[in-house]
Amino acid sequence: MPPTSTFALDRKRFATLLGELYERSGGSKWGVSRDDFAKYLEAVTRKSLSSGASEKETTSFLSGLRIEELVLARACSAGNETAWEVFLTRFREPLYNAGRAIARDDATGRELADSLYADLYGMKSADGERRSKLDYYMGRGSLEGWLRTVLAQEFVNRFRSNKRLVSLEEQEEAGKQFVAATAGHGVAVIQDAKLAAATDEALRALEAEEKFILASYFLDDRTLAEIARMLNVHESTISRKLERSVKRLRSEIRNALLKTGMSRRQAEETLDADVRDLAVDVCTALGRERNLQESGMKSFQAGKGED
Amino acid sequence: MEKFPDIAKARLAAQRPGPHPDAEQLSAFSENALGTGERESVLAHLATCVDCRDIVGLAAAGRPSDAAVAKPARGGFRWATFQWASVAASVAIVTIAVLVVGPRQPKREQPANETAQLKQEPASPAPAVAPSESAANEAANRAGKSALKAATNEGVAPRREADAKLDRDSKPKAKAESGYVADGVNITDGGFGGIGVYSRVYGSKSSGGAGNAAANDEKKQADTAAPAAKSASAAQYSNVAPSPRQTDSLVGGRIAGENRPAPATVQAQTNAAQAPPAPVADKEELQKRTQNEIGKDQQPTAASVAASTESVELSKARVAQKAAKGASATSAGIVSTRFDSGTVLWRIASGHIQSSVNSGASWQDRNPAKDVQWTAVAALGQQIWVGGKSGAVWVSRDAGQSWAKVSLTGDDIVPLGDVTSIKIANPLLADVLLGNGDDWQTTDGGKSFRLLPKKP
Numbered sequence: 001m002p003p004t005s006t007f008a009l010d011r012k013r014f015a016t017l018l019g020e021l022y023e024r025s026g027g028s029k030w031g032v033s034r035d036d037f038a039k040y041l042e043a044v045t046r047k048s049l050s051s052g053a054s055e056k057e058t059t060s061f062l063s064g065l066r067i068e069e070l071v072l073a074r075a076c077s078a079g080n081e082t083a084w085e086v087f088l089t090r091f092r093e094p095l096y097n098a099g100r101a102i103a104r105d106d107a108t109g110r111e112l113a114d115s116l117y118a119d120l121y122g123m124k125s126a127d128g129e130r131r132s133k134l135d136y137y138m139g140r141g142s143l144e145g146w147l148r149t150v151l152a153q154e155f156v157n158r159f160r161s162n163k164r165l166v167s168l169e170e171q172e173e174a175g176k177q178f179v180a181a182t183a184g185h186g187v188a189v190i191q192d193a194k195l196a197a198a199t200d201e202a203l204r205a206l207e208a209e210e211k212f213i214l215a216s217y218f219l220d221d222r223t224l225a226e227i228a229r230m231l232n233v234h235e236s237t238i239s240r241k242l243e244r245s246v247k248r249l250r251s252e253i254r255n256a257l258l259k260t261g262m263s264r265r266q267a268e269e270t271l272d273a274d275v276r277d278l279a280v281d282v283c284t285a286l287g288r289e290r291n292l293q294e295s296g297m298k299s300f301q302a303g304k305g306e307d
Numbered sequence: 308m309e310k311f312p313d314i315a316k317a318r319l320a321a322q323r324p325g326p327h328p329d330a331e332q333l334s335a336f337s338e339n340a341l342g343t344g345e346r347e348s349v350l351a352h353l354a355t356c357v358d359c360r361d362i363v364g365l366a367a368a369g370r371p372s373d374a375a376v377a378k379p380a381r382g383g384f385r386w387a388t389f390q391w392a393s394v395a396a397s398v399a400i401v402t403i404a405v406l407v408v409g410p411r412q413p414k415r416e417q418p419a420n421e422t423a424q425l426k427q428e429p430a431s432p433a434p435a436v437a438p439s440e441s442a443a444n445e446a447a448n449r450a451g452k453s454a455l456k457a458a459t460n461e462g463v464a465p466r467r468e469a470d471a472k473l474d475r476d477s478k479p480k481a482k483a484e485s486g487y488v489a490d491g492v493n494i495t496d497g498g499f500g501g502i503g504v505y506s507r508v509y510g511s512k513s514s515g516g517a518g519n520a521a522a523n524d525e526k527k528q529a530d531t532a533a534p535a536a537k538s539a540s541a542a543q544y545s546n547v548a549p550s551p552r553q554t555d556s557l558v559g560g561r562i563a564g565e566n567r568p569a570p571a572t573v574q575a576q577t578n579a580a581q582a583p584p585a586p587v588a589d590k591e592e593l594q595k596r597t598q599n600e601i602g603k604d605q606q607p608t609a610a611s612v613a614a615s616t617e618s619v620e621l622s623k624a625r626v627a628q629k630a631a632k633g634a635s636a637t638s639a640g641i642v643s644t645r646f647d648s649g650t651v652l653w654r655i656a657s658g659h660i661q662s663s664v665n666s667g668a669s670w671q672d673r674n675p676a677k678d679v680q681w682t683a684v685a686a687l688g689q690q691i692w693v694g695g696k697s698g699a700v701w702v703s704r705d706a707g708q709s710w711a712k713v714s715l716t717g718d719d720i721v722p723l724g725d726v727t728s729i730k731i732a733n734p735l736l737a738d739v740l741l742g743n744g745d746d747w748q749t750t751d752g753g754k755s756f757r758l759l760p761k762k763p
Contacts, residue, residue, distance in 0.1 A: 064340070094371075097369070097371070098366075098369035098370075099369070101368050101369035102365045102366075102368060102369045136329065136330065136331060137331065138331045140331055140332075140334075140335040140340050140341070141331070141334040141335035141337070141338040141340045142334070142338060145334040145335075145337055145338050145366070145370070146330060146331060146334040148334065148366045148369045148370060149330045149333045149334040149337065149362060149363075149366045150330050151365075151366075151369065152361075152362045152363075152364075152365035152366040152369065153330055153362050155365060156358060156361050156362055156365070195314055196314070196318060199312070199314045199315050199318045200318055202315070203315065203318060203319060203322075208347050208348075208350035208351040208353075208354055209350050211319070211350075211351070211354035211355075212350050212353050212354040212360075214311070214315075214319060214354075215319055215320075215353075215354050215355070215357075215360065216360060216364075218311050218316050218319070219316065219319060219320050219357065220357065220360055220361075220364075222364065226364060226367075226368075229367045229368070229370075230337070230360075230363050230364055230367045232337075232338075232339055242308065243308045243309075246308055246309050246310075246311050247309055249311075249312070249315055250309055250310075250312065253312065253314075253315065271310075271312045271314075272310060272312070
């Protein structure tokens with residue numbers, strides 16, 4: 001979802017700033033020239049800034065970049081040995097740690113981290129050019145954070161691909177054949193157009209953060225602490241926002257249902273229990289019940305007759 | 308939390324995500340490095356994309372706990388901040404209102420008055436105050452006039468002058484009776500057993516059961532005094548045996564009362580200080596005398612007499628309270644407790660045990676043994692307990708006619724600390740407290756003692 005822009009960094013206009021940033025980056029250590037440095041920044045701004053970005057916005061954006069790490073990444077991508085030494089010294093251990101934390105297993109985590117190095121160094125593509133993954137780092141966040149995200153992406157991709165290749169025996173061992181039908185948690189088939197429309201409207205009215213919290217909590221079953229860590233806020237903030245979001249959502253749906261002509265009680269019942277989601281055949285169940293009663297009565301009468 | 312509707316869960320899960328943000332954006336999002344607009348768009352995507360939520364979640368799990376992350380950027384006005392601003396503004400307004408409109412009372416006045424009173428008190432029982440009486444009366448008259456000025460809003464400085472004058476006038480007497488001042492300070496220190504006459508004469512507060520009873524009797528009689536004096540007396544006597552907290556509140560009340568212009572009070576205080584009551588033999592005589600004094604003064608000053616007595620009492624109580632707190636810190640030789648046994652008063656003066664049968668007009672040495680530096684005395688009825696250096700304890704069961712040595716440990720081999728105070732609960736139960744914190748208790752009237760375990 002990167003912004004597609006045609007922003008062009010005016011080197012003359014930002015010459016002073018570019019000079020300062022170059023000094024700060026320590027690019028000369030890795031043999032990065034001022035021209036190369038300006039090219040890096042042009043690429044970054046082209047990718048991240050919209051075409052109508054003002055001078056102030058551009059200055060603010062460029063000043064907020066992790067210039068030193070950006071230049072290090074580019075130097076590594078260019079194959080600078082010294083830069084690679086520095087990179088490995090600084091990030092090898094954090095990468096292993098992140099791998100272990102993501103995979104929740106030492107061996108898998110180490111393997112995951114090791115597998116990343118090939119991508120970071122870059123494999124030759126079809127056209128014969130070597131393309132390093134570090135070229136995608138734009139310096140907006142920390143290089144370590146970016147590496148963690150790339151690791152997480154890699155892990156999710158592997159998990160997905162492995163998931164497709166799970167053998168039937170493994171599934172049986174995992175008890176997959178006994179999995180119950182997903183009535184409550186899964187996507188239920190909603191027949192009631194009114195309720196669906198009201199819910200969609202209520203969800204649209206929520207803020208993006210509220211929806212993110214709701215989805216993380218109710219769909220992904222994440223804990224409050226995990227969500228808080230994702231958003232870098234306190235757990236109690238998430239708890240408060242979650243409660244408020246649920247309350248607001250219910251209120252919005254209820255109001256929408258009331259507008260469709262439902263009574264308040266009907267709206268509440270519709271919200272709290274949707275019997276159509278239950279996989280229970282009421283008629284059959286009631287019929288079986290009646291049959292049992294009848295047969296019991298008959299056997300009782302028969303027994304009585306014997307007596 | 309209210310139930311999250313299943314329909315909402317289903318519809319939320321059914322939403323289709325748009326194009327995925329790249330790792331750069333997700334990592335910047337995790338570190339709060341995105342601008343407000345871009346952050347919102349990433350959040351909107353995350354709300355609908357389980358894969359990206361997984362990536363962000365895993366990356367967050369892999370982040371070291373001590374990694375510094377900027378706070379999320381906030382857009383727009385925050386009402387929460389404004390709420391605090393309104394509270395702060397309210398507090399500021401109230402503070403300004405109190406400072407500008409609030410009462411301006413001369414608070415500095417109080418300590419000077421109290422000092423004057425404290426220094427006058429010890430001189431009162433001494434018969435040798437006559438030479439300075441006229442000067443003091445003059446000072447009192449001036450003080451009265453000054454206080455009248457205070458009533459017409461000119462008050463603080465003249466009154467301070469008067470207090471200072473009183474202070475100066477009473478200095479020689481205080482000096483002459485400097486040992487007495489120290490004794491007076493410690494009057495309530497060991498207030499456990501007998502109490503009363505002495506403390507009532509000089510209006511000091513003491514604690515103890517007997518003292519309470521005496522004070523209650525006195526309260527009844529005080530109620531029959533001049534109506535003007537009644538309210539002040541009631542305030543005085545209703546708190547005869549206050550807890551330290553009660554004493555504080557009394558003193559506080561006194562300060563508040565003293566801030567009001569009261570010319571007659573100042574004069575009466577001076578009269579009370581400079582014309583001390585003659586020694587009396589017993590309680591009835593004392594009460595009569597007090598009432599006579601009130602009656603002897605002019606009617607307008609009757610309330611003032613009571614007020615002045617109250618002020619002396621309160622000052623003493625305050626000082627006594629301080630002394631009680633710091634008694635253990637003072638040297639053992641100064642620590643003294645005085646109780647009456649019937650009409651006999653006891654005290655420690657310069658390491659000697661002294662008694663007085665004429666309410667303190669004259670004192671006789673009553674040391675049970677020579678070469679002992681006495682540090683504590685307690686009395687209950689006919690039983691007099693005295694303690695001194697190195698754990699020396701003697702007891703008299705006939706009001707001091709004869710004495711018997713008491714050994715805390717059963718022999719004189721074990722060195723003991725100095726006796727700091729003696730507490731008699733009843734004729735059989737008594738505690739002897741030593742300077743090292745030991746508490747020796749007897750439950751058989753002194754025949755044997757046991758060392759109580761120290762409280763943690």
